[in-house]
Amino acid sequence: MVGRPRSFDRDTALAAAVEQFWRTGYEETSIAMLTKAMGVTPPSLYAAFGDKERLFEEVSDLYFRRTCEAVDQAATRPTAREAIATMLDDTARAHTSPDTPLGCLMLTEPRLSAQRGVLHGRLANRIARGVTDGDLPATVQPDELASFLVAVMRGMSGRARDGGSTQELLAIAKSALAAIPSPPPAP
Numbered sequence: 001m002v003g004r005p006r007s008f009d010r011d012t013a014l015a016a017a018v019e020q021f022w023r024t025g026y027e028e029t030s031i032a033m034l035t036k037a038m039g040v041t042p043p044s045l046y047a048a049f050g051d052k053e054r055l056f057e058e059v060s061d062l063y064f065r066r067t068c069e070a071v072d073q074a075a076t077r078p079t080a081r082e083a084i085a086t087m088l089d090d091t092a093r094a095h096t097s098p099d100t101p102l103g104c105l106m107l108t109e110p111r112l113s114a115q116r117g118v119l120h121g122r123l124a125n126r127i128a129r130g131v132t133d134g135d136l137p138a139t140v141q142p143d144e145l146a147s148f149l150v151a152v153m154r155g156m157s158g159r160a161r162d163g164g165s166t167q168e169l170l171a172i173a174k175s176a177l178a179a180i181p182s183p184p185p186a187p
Helices: 010-028 031-038 042-049 052-075 080-095 110-133 142-161 166-178
Strands: none
Touching: 010 031, 010 042, 010 052, 010 110, 031 042, 031 052, 042 052, 052 080, 052 110, 080 110, 080 142, 080 166, 110 142, 142 166
16 A cells, blocks of 8 residues: 655755754754754654654764765865865855854764764875875874864864854864974975
C-alpha cells in the first residue's frame, strides 16, 4: 500500500531544520520549534526524518559537507598561508552573513566534536603540505597549528553570536594570520 504523498518539499524543510538547530542548538531545539520552522506537522516530520536525533544527524551531515567543500576549496590556494588566509576570511564573512544565523553550527554545537576533529585533520594536512612545499618553516607542527586555527575559528563563531561585526572578525583573522610563522627566506 502506498502512503499519501508528502505535502512539503523535503529539501526546503531540511534547510529550515539546519537553520533552527544552528540558531538554538540541539538541546534547546524542540519538536514544536522544528515543525514550525519546517512548515510540517509532527507526524510528517517523524515520517520523513525519523526522530529529532536522526533529523539532527541528517542536518549536521548536510552542514558539514558544505563546510568541507569551502575548506577544500580554500586548501587549493597555492600556499598554505594563502589557504589559511582564505579560510579565515571565509569564516569571518560566513559567521556574520545576514543570510544565515550568526556563528557556525559545527564550531559551536557540542554534539559535533567529531566533525571538528575532521576539520582539524584537513587543516593539519594542508599545513603539512605547506611545510613539505617549503612555504611554511620546517619547525611548524601541523597538528599544533591546526589546533590553534580551529580554536580561532571557534572563537570567531562565538564572537559573531555575541554580536561581533564582519570587520571585527576580519581583524581577528588578520591577527591569527600574523601569528603563523613566515616562510623561510628564499636562498
